[in-house]
Amino acid sequence: xxxxxxxxxxxxxxxxxxxxxxxxxxxxxxxxxxxxxxxxxxxxxxxxxxxxxxxxxxxxxxxxxxxxxxxxxxxxxxxxxxxxxxxxxxxxxxxxxxxxxxxxxxxxxxxxxxxxxxxxxxxxxxxxxxxxxxxxxxxxxxxxxxxxxxxxxxxxxxxxxxxxxxxxxxxxxxxxxxxxxxxxxxxxxxxxxxxxxxxxxxxxxxxxxxxxxxxxxxxxxxxxxxxxxxxxxxxxxxxxxxxxxxxxxxxxxxxxxxxxxxxxxxxxxxxxxxxxxxxxxxxxxxxxxxxxxxxxxxxxxxxxxxxxxxxxxxxxxxxxxxxxxxxxxxxxxxxxx
Numbered sequence: 001x002x003x004x005x006x007x008x009x010x011x012x013x014x015x016x017x018x019x020x021x022x023x024x025x026x027x028x029x030x031x032x033x034x035x036x037x038x039x040x041x042x043x044x045x046x047x048x049x050x051x052x053x054x055x056x057x058x059x060x061x062x063x064x065x066x067x068x069x070x071x072x073x074x075x076x077x078x079x080x081x082x083x084x085x086x087x088x089x090x091x092x093x094x095x096x097x098x099x100x101x102x103x104x105x106x107x108x109x110x111x112x113x114x115x116x117x118x119x120x121x122x123x124x125x126x127x128x129x130x131x132x133x134x135x136x137x138x139x140x141x142x143x144x145x146x147x148x149x150x151x152x153x154x155x156x157x158x159x160x161x162x163x164x165x166x167x168x169x170x171x172x173x174x175x176x177x178x179x180x181x182x183x184x185x186x187x188x189x190x191x192x193x194x195x196x197x198x199x200x201x202x203x204x205x206x207x208x209x210x211x212x213x214x215x216x217x218x219x220x221x222x223x224x225x226x227x228x229x230x231x232x233x234x235x236x237x238x239x240x241x242x243x244x245x246x247x248x249x250x251x252x253x254x255x256x257x258x259x260x261x262x263x264x265x266x267x268x269x270x271x272x273x274x275x276x277x278x279x280x281x282x283x284x285x286x287x288x289x290x291x292x293x294x295x296x297x298x299x300x301x302x303x304x305x306x307x308x309x310x311x312x313x314x315x316x317x318x319x320x321x322x323x324x325x326x327x328x329x330x331x332x333x334x335x336x337x
Contacts, residue, residue, distance in 0.1 A: 131180055
């Protein structure tokens with residue numbers, strides 16, 4: 001492969017970042033084939049597809065298309081970002097587990113091992129490929145920053161433990177990058193050649209550039225962590241406030257499931273009546289109790305032998321509201337005016 005990148009810097013950003021965005025959601029394509037693959041399929045939730053493209057279209061070529069190389073690098077990164085989020089599910093069950101073809105789960109332990117292995121190998125392969133086509137600090141910085149920002153944005157959009165998802169990717173990504181860089185035996189160089197007489201100045205500039213690289217990468221990661229932590233705390237506060245507000249939400253109004261239960265039970269009790277209209281006039285519910293009886297005052301109209309839409313009268317419907325806001329039917333009262 002070529003030792004120097006052959007494309008415009010801004011085109012490099014567009015292809016690399018665009019490739020990540022385009023392929024980030026591809027692992028979840030298996031949801032369209034749940035019966036045959038299962039969600040979190042071992043096929044889609046792996047580096048299989050980027051590796052196949054690399055193996056058949058890049059591996060044996062001396063000078064492969066650099067645009068395709070960048071796309072494969074982005075594809076590896078997006079798989080690693082996606083799996084870094086998937087290793088932090090709400091619970092290790094159901095759709096959180098890796099599935100074999102036929103929608104058969106491989107279990108919790110093997111699922112965790114499988115995803116971490118693919119994150120490690122995916123980030124290593126991407127860095128190895130990248131270093132082979134770009135060995136300047138300008139591209140190294142951009143590569144590290146764009147990948148980290150992509151991971152942060154995906155973690156925020158995915159929800160849950162956003163900080164853990166971001167840290168998982170970034171920590172593995174940085175480790176594999178420096179391992180790949182060390183194994184390659186190449187050093188980041190400046191794009192402009194410096195005369196031999198200015199060697200000392202070049203060394204000073206190199207030292208400054210290295211410091212700038214470290215500062216930018218650390219600042220990006222640190223800033224991302226602060227953002228994710230603050231965002232997580234804000235979401236937790238909102239969720240707590242929301243839970244507090246809806247602790248006894250059935251006391252606020254008559255809901256559709258309650259109305260339908262009452263309508264059905266009244267129809268059963270007065271099965272000889274041809275009801276044409278159901279409405280409720282008022283309700284009574286305790287707002288300071290965990291479990292209580294909710295009374296709904298219903299009124300109906302029915303069709304007689306001669307007259308239509310005759311007023312039937314009022315009927316009280318009694319429903320038990322449980323602490324978890326589930327409901328149970330109690331009884332329907334007698335008709336009154």
